[in-house]
Amino acid sequence: MKASKLVTTASVSALLVGMSGVAQAENWRYAHEEYEGDVQDVFAYAFKEHIEENSDHTVEVYRFGELGESDDIMEQTQNGILQFVNQSPGFTGSLIPEAQIFFIPYLLPTDEETVLEFFDESKAINEMFPELYAEQDLELLKMYPEGEMVITTDEKISSPDDLDNKKIRTMTNPLLSETYEAFGASPTPLPWGEVYGGLETGVIDGQENPIFWIESGGLYEVSPHLTFTGHGWFTTAMMANQEFYDGLSDEDKELVQEASAEAYDHTIEHIKGLADEALEKIQEDSDEVTVTRLDEDQIQAFRDRAPQVEEEFLEMTGDRGKELLEQFKADLEAVTDDE
């Protein structure tokens, strides 16, 4: 009698919870590739804040190194150990070849406002990429730029000839190696954890990254000659494990979408002016650092090498890559025409 009363009470309670739509509070795990206060961390914490302020769920953020390298956190997300991950196409490019589009040099302009508008409005970014990520069991939530790429080296450079025989570290996607080969260098793909030590010991002679990261990771200490070539932007992507996302209630899906949109807006505001601030800090800290901004003729010598990389991209990705590239260019034209 007592037992059956208990069962009945429990069933009624469960029913009431179900009827009132009260979702069970969950703790979601989210890993990214950077350190405290860096761009991906700013995004992650804005996302966490929105989720925690608007639901009973909590988000635990893991930074670079806490769960391994970039490829490790992607694997953990695909296996469902993590619910969310921020991984840059620099690494995802070996999993989703089309994501290497960001490594075709001189495809994106250098003007920040135009680039930000492109990310906001691009059909290639906001409609085509989610389908490509879904094929790898990933729900793409946002793609966003972190900053213009700058090359750092052990000696001053201003032409492809100056890169001859220089071992330049690249992220681990095959197209970026093609880019640096086209630029005249010897590309050396390495995970992030090996970059500072590699520069310090001379295993590599240079690398590319946005200024905020060159400052935050102290790269200028071991690779002091900075060159603005204008050849691209560091882009990144935040996503969820597909099965986890598909299993969320409609209300939670909306919550995740809203949190992603809010984190995106917040992060875009954060990156405005960030490169100038970081460069100032670098110059205050080091007398050894040189900054070279290539002029139009010098840039042209690098730009002339871009078509062979684009061709390689098309070879690696076939019709799907062609379609994506065409849309990407059309989206760029639309935002450039607006100016």
Ligand code: 6CS
């Ligand atoms: O160069 C890299 O590998 C790293 N760069 C940045 C800006 N973020 C994370 C990434 O792993």
